[in-house]
Amino acid sequence: MQISSLPLGYNHPALLKVLNDPANLSTLVNRPALGNLPPADFPLRVQNSLIAVAPKGLTNVKTMACGSCSNENAYKAIFMWYMTKQRGGAPPSPEELETCMYNKSPGAPDLTLMSFTGAFHGRTLGCLATTHSKAIHKLDIPSLDWPIAPFPQLKYPLEEHEAENRAEERRCLDQVHALFREYTSAGRPVCGVVVEPVQAEGGDNHASPEFFRELRAITKEYGAAFLVDEVQTGVGVTGSWWAHDLWQLDDPPDIVTFAKKMLGGGYFHTEEFRANSGYRIFNTWLGEPSKLAMCEAVVKTVQEENLLENVRQAGSVLLDGLKHLQTKYPTQLENARGLGTFIAIDCKGGDAHRNKILTDLKRKGIQSGGCGERTIRCRPALIFQPHHAEMVVNAMDEVLAEQA
Amino acid sequence: MQISSLPLGYNHPALLKVLNDPANLSTLVNRPALGNLPPADFPLRVQNSLIAVAPKGLTNVKTMACGSCSNENAYKAIFMWYMTKQRGGAPPSPEELETCMYNKSPGAPDLTLMSFTGAFHGRTLGCLATTHSKAIHKLDIPSLDWPIAPFPQLKYPLEEHEAENRAEERRCLDQVHALFREYTSAGRPVCGVVVEPVQAEGGDNHASPEFFRELRAITKEYGAAFLVDEVQTGVGVTGSWWAHDLWQLDDPPDIVTFAKKMLGGGYFHTEEFRANSGYRIFNTWLGEPSKLAMCEAVVKTVQEENLLENVRQAGSVLLDGLKHLQTKYPTQLENARGLGTFIAIDCKGGDAHRNKILTDLKRKGIQSGGCGERTIRCRPALIFQPHHAEMVVNAMDEVLAEQA
């Protein structure tokens, strides 16, 4: 599914209809500079696409074009929010305005953003400073000294290792506290924490809703922003539109970023995170209206065809099937885990074993992919149905039997 | 023209044809992850669009989606190239592979990239470290301590101030030398220099071909890469496809970035700047084939309709007209300058005066824009003809007469 970026698979009629509609031709051919000259129908488009699925508590949205510019600009919004709070309503000083032009403090202050080991948030320099999934992404690129907390390494199935997992999450949260204190006392305030609901590129690493709820509370305690990166977990794949819906937070996140299956990028945010003047969060295109037109069709299709329920059903068939296979082939597979159809399983024989299974699956007509060191991940579109899940499980059974 | 991003104006028949062609429907609806699953026609699309206009000496191209990811990834390619040279063919050490995961040296080395005062290269964190046009772009965002050289502040018309301008360019080039030495001796190698052929957002600041030729020579001398950012100057607006064609370099640039009027982003580069393994320069989408299909139509239209010649003719009418107006209204205007239709003029009454003229022009049906502190810039599409230029000059004459 093109790195998890196709919401409705190939050539979905609802999307073909958008592209074939003569009324949309002008939107397709005349890409505007949205920040300066938004077309007349832009507010309605945003309303019918992005705002229609806004996470609870987040009433604002900023459009972007991909996951990287979504996260980059969300980070910038956090730094601006933090400094605006620091100034308590005062305008920036002449010294700040002057020094920032030369990348120097106080105008370009030494602020930091916390991320987690194993995280992936993109590959532009700001995003890359918070990405820690594979060396090949980062090698040779200068970076920023920002705090990196350990992400819990849980034992699966989660329900059989509750006590150990709780201790592991405690260890990680203690480190989050420690890093807040360490960086702040070094005069390098931690303005926010960015986290994925499931670490996707990093190997489908899960944590409990309690972990995320406490993380949210910690960011409040230190006056930092809580940014949830839903670029890969968003748009229904976990059975909820947003994966963080499952945490049942009392306080919503401050910012939620999206891209991939939304067909364009951007971030939702609370009122507080609006830039306090024009042109602070800005670029030439700021996304693209034609992508919003397609996103609108996705949102409608998911609702009309009840696809979240479909994802929950197909996911349950797939996860049960994989759990059955790991019992049947205990020397080959372990750690089947997932939410909705966002499912993964580890190969005991490491990288080579994993890649052999992926190749053999492809020979049987099943396209899948890897993440982390030795993980097979399932990232079907939202139209993947229970009987498709059965086909995957059966094909995998055959592949594993051949290896056994 | 949507921040200089529409090459052929609105609703050009050649672009409508691409979007109306049923053969392109699949390309429009099924956006691929180009780095993993390029469609079968991708090499041909690249050949007919990007490679058809590749700058002299640059035979490789990497597709991206906007100007920011084009520059970010070009910077990364430079850092990778530099470190690969340093290793002399050896693989990265285990220590490098481990430290980079935590943003630490030696894996994330303390390398730098030189830029110029007044430059604009984008707003993601890496790009922003090389952008120095307006405080509002940079305020509150943490940055990198990278060398910033002064960009020449020339007197216009260039031909009347040759000696002074040569001295000013000499001063700036001396600073480039000094910064190379200063950063290198501080153990922070300058791996490349990034420059715009005309500083566009910064106020349409020009420099001579000799300046750029010497800059290219200096980068060679220090073993650094020479990156020309043609995001705004590219695609025929100067009367050449690329503005740096006008410098007649003996050695081509190492990398040339593009976006805006190319309708998608990317960078051309020499063989040396190919990443030495897969997944180093990578993201989910890596641009979009439908944009290449439109870019191909732009390239063909410019050739078939001889639009570069049109730009030269229209530009000459416009520049001559503005020069005439600055003689007629010497208290209002000065410094008419430009290449092709990439033309600007300064308002003597500063920001307020400039904005009044822009508003009055809009009342007469002429949409234009500002850049720098007090500059009016012209950024028409390539279909802007000599008689359109006359309309602009006449409208401006009326506006200036009303103010006089």
Ligand code: FES
């Ligand atoms: S950085 Fe997102 S499209 Fe270029």
